[in-house]
Amino acid sequence: AQSVSQHNHHVILSEAASLELGCNYSYGGTVNLFWYVQYPGQHLQLLLKYFSGDPLVKGIKGFEAEFIKSKFSFNLRKPSVQWSDTAEYFCAVNARTDKLIFGTGTRLQVFP
Amino acid sequence: DAGVIQSPRHEVTEMGQEVTLRCKPISGHDYLFWYRQTMMRGLELLIYFNNNVPIDDSGMPEDRFSAKMPNASFSTLKIQPSEPRDSAVYFCASSLALLAGANTIYFGEGSWLTVV
Numbered sequence: 001a002q003s004v005s006q007h008n009h010h011v012i013l014s015e016a017a018s019l020e021l022g023c024n025y026s027y028g029g030t031v032n033l034f035w036y037v038q039y040p041g042q043h044l045q046l047l048l049k050y051f052s053g054d055p056l057v058k059g060i061k062g063f064e065a066e067f068i069k070s071k072f073s074f075n076l077r078k079p080s081v082q083w084s085d086t087a088e089y090f091c092a093v094n095a096r097t098d099k100l101i102f103g104t105g106t107r108l109q110v111f112p
Numbered sequence: 113d114a115g116v117i118q119s120p121r122h123e124v125t126e127m128g129q130e131v132t133l134r135c136k137p138i139s140g141h142d143y144l145f146w147y148r149q150t151m152m153r154g155l156e157l158l159i160y161f162n163n164n165v166p167i168d169d170s171g172m173p174e175d176r177f178s179a180k181m182p183n184a185s186f187s188t189l190k191i192q193p194s195e196p197r198d199s200a201v202y203f204c205a206s207s208l209a210l211l212a213g214a215n216t217i218y219f220g221e222g223s224w225l226t227v228v
Contacts, residue, residue, distance in 0.1 A: 036219075043220060043221045043222055044155075044203070044205075044219040045219075049216065098160060098162065098168075099157060099168065100145070101157065102155040102156075102157075104155075105154050105155070
């Protein structure tokens with residue numbers, strides 16, 4: 001069965017610091033990978049997604065993620081975070097089925 | 113362009129009462145998903161439909177939960193009787209065709225349920 005692990009449950013950064021959030025999945029076949037963001041009190045919004053091609057995917061608001069197949073990873077990065085990036089971030093995997101399985105999320109707090 | 117619409121946005125109910133959550137997917141989307149979000153368990157897929165037909169309800173926690181999709185533009189998630197441990201945010205989401213076809217799933221704003 002598909003599963004997604006996000007090992008960082010809570011990350012605290014100062015503005016302008018660099019960010020990397022880990023995401024690992026367990027599925028040996030072809031996968032589609034997603035990062036969603038949930039701002040306080042809001043619904044989930046898509047940040048970026050990977051289906052095929054270039055393993056380095058660029059999303060909205062300066063975020064990017066790199067798919068490393070050998071490591072079953074899809075880590076999210078941003079070179080310089082802003083206070084407005086304070087949110088919860090969810091990694092999700094879809095292993096060529098209709099289901100999208102989410103990780104438990106990483107809460108990011110950015111202080112000015 | 114309207115997104116996924118859920119109602120109610122907030123509900124507080126007493127234990128033992130019936131709760132009905134409603135969802136209108138994006139027009140033209142043929143997949144509809146119900147997720148539950150809690151602090152302890154994160155975001156769990158409860159059930160999903162394709163063309164109004166339930167495909168996988170393995171995530172539904174127990175018989176107190178039921179979901180229906182009588183037509184392409186409406187779905188309900190019902191809890192009867194409700195219990196305090198059902199308190200959570202319930203998200204409805206929809207997508208166009210299969211996820212395998214490089215499509216994206218879109219979420220509603222959630223229904224915040226508190227059972228006291």
